[in-house]
Amino acid sequence: MSTIRTISSSPYTSAQQQWIPRQHPPQPSTEGPLSQKQLADFQQKGFIFEPNFLSPQEVEHLTQAMHGLLETPAYKNKEFVIMEPTGQHIRSIFAVHFLNKALRALAYDPRLTRRAEQILGSQVYIHQSRINYKPGFEGQGFNWHSDFETWHYEDGMPEMRAVSASIIMTDNHHFNGPLMLVPGSHEVFIPSRENTPEDHYKQSLQQQEIGVPPQEALSQLMQEHGIEAVTGKAGGLILFDCNVIHGSNANMSADPRSNIFFVYNSVENQCVAPFSGNAPRPEFLAHPHGKQWQPH
Numbered sequence: 001m002s003t004i005r006t007i008s009s010s011p012y013t014s015a016q017q018q019w020i021p022r023q024h025p026p027q028p029s030t031e032g033p034l035s036q037k038q039l040a041d042f043q044q045k046g047f048i049f050e051p052n053f054l055s056p057q058e059v060e061h062l063t064q065a066m067h068g069l070l071e072t073p074a075y076k077n078k079e080f081v082i083m084e085p086t087g088q089h090i091r092s093i094f095a096v097h098f099l100n101k102a103l104r105a106l107a108y109d110p111r112l113t114r115r116a117e118q119i120l121g122s123q124v125y126i127h128q129s130r131i132n133y134k135p136g137f138e139g140q141g142f143n144w145h146s147d148f149e150t151w152h153y154e155d156g157m158p159e160m161r162a163v164s165a166s167i168i169m170t171d172n173h174h175f176n177g178p179l180m181l182v183p184g185s186h187e188v189f190i191p192s193r194e195n196t197p198e199d200h201y202k203q204s205l206q207q208q209e210i211g212v213p214p215q216e217a218l219s220q221l222m223q224e225h226g227i228e229a230v231t232g233k234a235g236g237l238i239l240f241d242c243n244v245i246h247g248s249n250a251n252m253s254a255d256p257r258s259n260i261f262f263v264y265n266s267v268e269n270q271c272v273a274p275f276s277g278n279a280p281r282p283e284f285l286a287h288p289h290g291k292q293w294q295p296h
């Protein structure tokens with residue numbers, strides 16, 4: 001029986017310090033597909049990369065699913081489809097494991113769920129899924145941020161006990177905007193906002209400004225830990241902690257940089273009222289445990 005705690009106060013909304021040490025880090029379980037070295041690397045850096053996680057055949061099958069969503073007329077102008085700031089190209093599609101059978105099967109593939117359960121030390125559910133398409137020449141970047149910072153304030157995620165699985169579906173190289181992360185940055189929470197506008201997601205999913213850490217904090221973390229860009233062949237898996245600082249550049253090449261993301265949250269960390277005090281975000285962004293979602 002999972003112990004679902006409801007907490008009203010947050011250790012992360014206290015006085016404006018430059019940063020707050022991470023509270024209650026997840027305790028990984030020793031059982032699971034990840035080796036002790038992989039677990040140690042994840043705990044130390046906040047992320048690990050596993051090349052060739054999917055076979056070329058699986059990548060091919062899922063690529064068809066990915067393109068199928070792009071070409072579904074019924075999804076045009078829907079709230080769960082986010083356009084690039086230029087308005088001409090699709091930037092992201094959310095809730096993809098509710099939209100396609102192959103993507104749903106991947107989301108619940110034990111190769112992924114057991115990794116997440118091992119890292120988080122509990123059963124898990126999917127808090128969010130998305131595909132970031134980042135088309136050649138047109139795909140814009142994502143400012144530096146911590147996902148948890150958003151999910152805490154805007155979805156009510158209590159603690160840093162969630163992990164993202166990003167499957168790279170096209171070769172990620174240095175010129176098409178690969179995911180960049182600051183190793184070790186998951187250990188601190190950087191207060192990065194004064195307030196949160198209502199419906200902030202309508203702005204932040206296209207170009208996030210609120211919740212981007214201050215440059216002095218980013219500079220200090222980067223001086224101390226550097227930056228790592230994850231490059232590799234299609235089919236690789238990046239597992240990254242919900243609080244690790246990450247971002248990516250615009251795609252300056254002809255090659256798309258399309259990644260599928262599934263966010264696994266501990267069943268013992270289910271979302272409560274958003275810590276911003278705002279209304280909860282729509283369920284295509286934050287799926288309550290066990291609840292289905294349908295496009296409308």
Ligand code: 6CS
Binds near residue numbers: 142
């Ligand atoms: O607001 C969110 O949930 C999304 N924003 C970013 C920049 N990354 C995580 C997530 O997809």
Ligand code: FE
Binds near residue numbers: 145146147246
């Ligand atoms: Fe993110």
